[in-house]
Amino acid sequence: MPISVSTDPIRPTERQAFWTEAICRSFANIETKPLGSALVSGHFEFVEIGDAKLVRFDSSPQCYTRDARLVSRAGSDEFMFDFQRRGRSAMVQAGNEGTIDPGYGVLYDARRPFEDRLFGPEQCVELLIATVPAAPLLRSVPGAERLCAKPVPLSGTVARSIAAMVRNAISLPDAPGRRDEPDIVAFLSALLRLAAGASHQLTRPNLFRLIDTYLRANIAAVRPVPALAAEFGISERTFHRIFADRDTTFERHVLHLRVELLGNLLRQASLANISIARLAHQCGFADAAHAARAFKNKHGTTPRDFRASVPVRF
Secondary structure (H helix, E strand, O other), rough: EEEEEEOOOHHHHHHHHHHHHHHHHHOOOOOEEEEEEEOEEEEEEEEOOOEEEEEEEOOOEEEEEEEEHHHHHOOOOOOEEEEEOOEEEEEEEEEEEEEEEEEEEEEEEEEOEEEEEEEHHHOOOOEEEEEEEHHHHHHOOOOOHHHHOOOOOOOOOOHHHHHHHHHHEEEOOOOOOOOOOHHHHHHHHHHHHHHHHOOOOOOOHHHHHHHHHHHHHHHHHHHHHHHEEEHOOHHHHHHHHHHHHHOOOOHHOOOHHHHHHHHHOOHHHOOOOOOOHHHHHHOOOOHHHHHHHHHHHOOOOHHHHHHHHHHOOO
């Protein structure tokens, strides 16, 4: 489960020291200082997946730095990648400078000094941060250092799905379909290759994870296979082979996700007064009858009886 840290219960006069210590102890040896006169505030959730460290991070405007002294003390041999979700980052490293807006990401080398100034609307900035060992990333993308501090667009389907996968790995670590550990190095490498104008070079198992992530987020209106294959940069034949590798088809997998989501919605007490037909539509079923047939084939009971069997929680 993720580690969660917040400055909310800390007295204002002690927040700066607490925030710096919490970050250093959890995922990055850095120094922090506030920008402007805003009261220091921040929250983060942190989880380790294999050799990678993933963080969902938000804070008041602050400057985060690692100078040569901290580089030497930390002994870090890592690269970090920030997915900008809210606010802006101004990154400086090794003579490179970049301003990172929402919808972009940035790579930086934790083995060298850097400065990252974060600022945003309503005194809030939000990031996802992925930290990975340097050696495998450089084996996969030998020229990675040249991309440090430069904005990396996250506008394509592959990039957006990678960002969503990282977010889900932090916030939904035990969700169905997400219990196997993602290869974070492979996904960051794909982002960097795409930013350099090359193909993502993702394997079929990694592509399945991304397509599954995409489908879960867009299950109410799934696009046809030719369009999806093009968006993920693969042929239709490869697209179908991705599902054949798992002894299923694209159509069966979509149906499985819809039935799974409908079951999850039927378990929620807050949705008890929402009609099954409406919930079925949210899951992408054409009508309630289609949903009922698919659901009964999977669970051996109708959605109505399944909902009635769910224990009432007070």
